[in-house]
Amino acid sequence: MxxxxxxxxxxxxxxxxxxxxxxxxxxxxxxxxxxxxxxxxYDAEGARLFEDIIRLPEYYPTRTETAILRGCAAEVAALAGPGAAVVEFGSGSAEKVGLLFDAMERPAAYVPVDIAPEWLEEGAARVAAAHPGLTVLPVVADFTRPFPLPRLPRGTPLLGFFPGSTIGNFTPDTAREFLRMAGRILGPGSRMLIGADRVKDxxxxxxxxxxxxxxxxxxxxxxxxxxxxxxxxxxxxxxxxxxxxxxxxxxxxxxxxxxxxxxxxxxxxxxxxxxxxxxxxxxxxxKYRPEGFTALCAAAGWQAERHWGDADGLFSVWLLKQEG
Structure with missing residues (x-):
């Protein structure tokens, strides 16, 4: 690694x-x-407890999003193209990103970014072990603020990854600011795969x-x-x-x-x-309705290129592309 x-x-x-x-x-x-x-x-104890939460029967987001990602990973990989690098904002345990790497052609690198060093190292090591030869470049940083990316080969396509409905932790105004900042970090022509929970009962x-x-x-x-x-x-x-x-x-x-x-x-x-x-x-x-999430992304300079959901309408996964 x-x-x-x-x-x-x-x-x-x-x-x-x-x-x-x-x-x-x-x-x-x-x-x-x-x-x-x-x-x-999300200190070490908080991270441990959150890992327990995502396995609870009441907590539908993780298992629902994971099933959606399994179904759409090949299409995302095709749109990202060969030789792309994945930048995961708030990588945590990094359990979902492997679904992308399983489908991607010659991925260039994995850049997990997280504020919790122990959790970051554990997740990065897990991805490196599961995908031998993949360059893994962990970055300890508060992903809600600007941070520098590690040096990558010129022209490497970048795919941001922001799963887990973490976008919902922001107010709509701060969500727009985060998406604008992510766009500046990833650069023109980049894409972003993001999970968003939906309004429901x-x-x-x-x-x-x-x-x-x-x-x-x-x-x-x-x-x-x-x-x-x-x-x-x-x-x-x-x-x-x-x-x-x-x-x-x-x-x-x-x-x-x-x-x-x-x-x-x-x-x-x-x-x-x-x-x-x-x-x-x-x-x-x-929680977001599809039309509201599309408008939020557009206001931050991202076009909703594709989106996928589950049969029960619980959760959505969106592939965004930088406008311009």
Whole structure:
């Protein structure tokens, strides 16, 4: 497995991430409506819990998207062309990208990009082992911000890959900004394969984000445990509960951590007050109708070239192409 040219320094990266976590936590938890960015859900423990979530019976997105990708991989590979490189934004465990490499002709490279170093290395190693000879160039970065690609042969076609309905974690405005940024990173003529969850029955949606086994609740609560571990906070996890709610107006699932009583929390020399019933908003998962998603992509400079779905209308996979 090859590495990107920018040397990865684990200690420096840990300091950078801790500083960013502190800045986000202070800004979000001192706001009138308390929030924490969902990217901080994915430390090593969060990543482990998310791997459990995707196997739950209530959590339909992963198995549905995987089935769609199996069906469309050959067509995507043909459109991407021989010798293409795949850049995966937020690669995580990198379990789905192998479906593309199985179908692609002489893929040039795999560039997984993720903020969680341990998860990135594990996923990159898995892809390298499954596809001998494939150049794998992992990049530790916050994929929601501009980052440099490793050097690739001139003229290499680039295929962005953004599965898992992660686009739904952004508000529509930030989703457009992300897609514009991805277009600048990938360059003219590139393509992007992206998964988007669809609007559906409220009960199905809420069950997917509040499973009977409590795994999603543990995943959400781990964010407070992370603040305790990394920032020296003193959150009492028994004084909060997980809540998933459907916001019909904005067509999104919201995840919250609800304070069960009035309480005072200390974090990094600050005193944070919580009223009983007050929440920390930790994640959004926007759901899209096909016409709305097409318009979103067009506003960001991408043309919807193809899209595929399942028979039950639960999920869509879109192949986008850079306009111009």
């Amino acid at each position: 090859s590495r990107a040219e920018n040397r990865y320094d684990p200690e420096a990266e840990a300091r950078t991430q801790r500083a960013a976590l502190l800045a986000d936590a202070v800004a979000g938890l001192t706001a009138e409506r308390k929030t924490l960015p969902c990217k901080w859900l 409220q009960a199905v949606l809420e069950a997917a984000y509040d499973d009977a086994a409590g795994v999603t609740a543990a995943f959400n609560m781990n964010l407070l445990a992370r603040l305790n571990r990394e920032l020296g906070a003193d959150f009492d996890l028994s004084a909060f509960r997980h809540e998933a709610r459907w916001n019909a107006e904005k067509e999104r699932i919201e995840m919250h951590l609800v304070s069960l009583r009035p309480q005072l929390v200390r974090m990094a020399g600050r005193r944070l007050r919580f009223a009983g019933g007050e929440t920390i908003h930790t994640e959004n998962s926007h």
